[in-house]
Amino acid sequence: MEFDVFTLLPEVFSPYLESSILQRARQRGLIQVRVHNIRDWATDKHHVTDDEPYGGGGGMVMKVEPVFAAVESVLGPAPACPVILLTPQGRLFTQKVAAELATHPRLALLCGRYEGVDERIREHLATDEISIGDYVLTGGELPALVLIDAVTRLLPGVLGDPDGAADDSHASGLLEYPHYTRPPEFRGWTVPEVLLSGDHARIARWRREQSLRRTLARRPDLLQTADLSEADRQFLERLRREDETPNS
Numbered sequence: 001m002e003f004d005v006f007t008l009l010p011e012v013f014s015p016y017l018e019s020s021i022l023q024r025a026r027q028r029g030l031i032q033v034r035v036h037n038i039r040d041w042a043t044d045k046h047h048v049t050d051d052e053p054y055g056g057g058g059g060m061v062m063k064v065e066p067v068f069a070a071v072e073s074v075l076g077p078a079p080a081c082p083v084i085l086l087t088p089q090g091r092l093f094t095q096k097v098a099a100e101l102a103t104h105p106r107l108a109l110l111c112g113r114y115e116g117v118d119e120r121i122r123e124h125l126a127t128d129e130i131s132i133g134d135y136v137l138t139g140g141e142l143p144a145l146v147l148i149d150a151v152t153r154l155l156p157g158v159l160g161d162p163d164g165a166a167d168d169s170h171a172s173g174l175l176e177y178p179h180y181t182r183p184p185e186f187r188g189w190t191v192p193e194v195l196l197s198g199d200h201a202r203i204a205r206w207r208r209e210q211s212l213r214r215t216l217a218r219r220p221d222l223l224q225t226a227d228l229s230e231a232d233r234q235f236l237e238r239l240r241r242e243d244e245t246p247n248s
Helices: 020-027 064-075 095-101 119-124 141-153 200-218 220-224 230-244
Strands: 002-007 032-037 083-092 106-111 128-131
Touching: 002 064, 002 141, 020 032, 020 141, 032 064, 064 106, 064 119, 083 095, 083 119, 083 141, 095 141, 106 141, 128 141, 200 220, 200 230
Parallel strands: 002 032, 002 106, 083 106, 083 128
Antiparallel strands: none
């Protein structure tokens, strides 16, 4: 899969892209990430990419010309891939959206700065707008890295465990179950016996119930859209009844 990132701060990307899973995915040719400096397409001698907003107000606005020139120079005048503007006004980035984006062979990511981008970029260049949450950052670089990371994890061959991404929190619509590793006891705190039993059916059932329990406690809103079996629903109902029972 290919990612083309358009940014005013290309130096932000190397440290993270050259680490851990993303580095291995790049080395194995599973992803390509090309980072383009929008300033390279500014035509004045100072490489200015922002200007004051029409109508007044604080802050600066990213200029339309260098952004269009950068994207069209790399992708052509009619890009064949999604051109995603990272913005607080976009649709919320979720695991479902990551899975949707992972079906494309190439993605272009536009990183805004300052007060935002000229509206004509939003209207006539971007084909999608994505937000990573209801808060404001100083630019789109961190959201772009979040998107690249989340999408890359879903690509075949990226994770050592082929089922690893399917077990992650939100992948199934639920929060993930607890994890433990050696030693089996630390300061008197022990690993649940079921995980040491070798009984894979019991372990699978325990993990599912722990996911349901944790989701009910921390993110009950997710249960409204999660794919639940009848056994899941019965377990959740039992948990709710336990919560409603007063302590004697």
